[in-house]
Amino acid sequence: MVKFTDIKGFVFDLDGVVTDTSRFHAQAWGQLADKLGVDYPGLGDAVKGISRMDALEMILKKGGLENNYSPAEKEALATEKNTNYIQLIQNMTAADILPGMADFLAELKDNGYGIALASASKNAPTILAKIGLSDYFTKAVDPASLTNGKPDPEIFIKGAQLLGLAPTQCIGLEDAVAGITGINAAGETSIGIGDCDLLHEADINFSDTSQVTLANIKHVMND
Known part of the structure; x- marks a missing residue:
């Protein structure tokens, strides 16, 4: 592991790290799965950290429906899920910021660290505006620019590039296995x-976001 003094920037996932929108995603996907007649008890965990189209394919395969829809029809299903999701997130406020994250972002800014967003969510700007954190994430990877979704490291590499840093100078924060795999493959801590x-x-x-502080990270990295 690199030393803490080598770190100059932080690359954040959004869902489950800055704010808990995973429950809204699970609810919206659940609505679509019910419509398709697919019973998927572990859906919430299964779709965590992956792209919209990858999540749709997972649900379709679970129901044996992957060959029943054309690419255009799949796009329409993904759009329907997103419409459901957007309706669910309209009432988000600063109260939906996960414990300690607002303080941690302020701490990073006050200490001159770069901050970038590496979220596959096309709704990230809306969410950040709703919870009042847009000013911290002026640098954000555009999901439309990505060729590959997590666990591919592309989004985290681009996050470091936005900060003008090498991956080894960055820490990536994630709550999903696919995200951790991507961060590690990018060469970030x-x-x-x-x-x-x-x-x-x-x-x-x-174990939770309230533990994420510069002091705690420094303690672990310098042990």
Whole structure:
């Protein structure tokens, strides 16, 4: 692991790291799965951290429906899910920021660290505006510019590039296995937030966002 003094920037996932929109995603996908007649009890965890089209393919395969729809029809289904999701997130406020994250972002800014967003969500600007954190994420990877979704490292590499930094100078924060895999493949130091058994490939593990502070990260990296 690199030393803490080498770190100049932080690359954030959004869902489950800055704010908890995963429940809204799960609810919106659940509405679509019900419409398609697909019973998927573990849907919430299965779709965490992957792109919209990859999540749709997962649901269709679960129901044996992957060959029943044309690409255009699949796009329409994904759009329908997104419409459901957008309706669900309209009432988000600063109260939906995960514990400690507003303070951590302020701490990073005050100490001169670069901050970038690496979220596959095309709704990220709307969400950040709703919860009042847009000013921290003036640098954000455009999901439309991506060739590959997580666990491919592309989004995290682009996050570092937006900050003008090498991947080794960055820490990536994620709550999903696919994200941790992507951060590690990008050559960045990975912080996994959540179940440490599930996220065991992360360089650093915190059980929840309230533990994410510069002091705690420095302590772990310099041990």
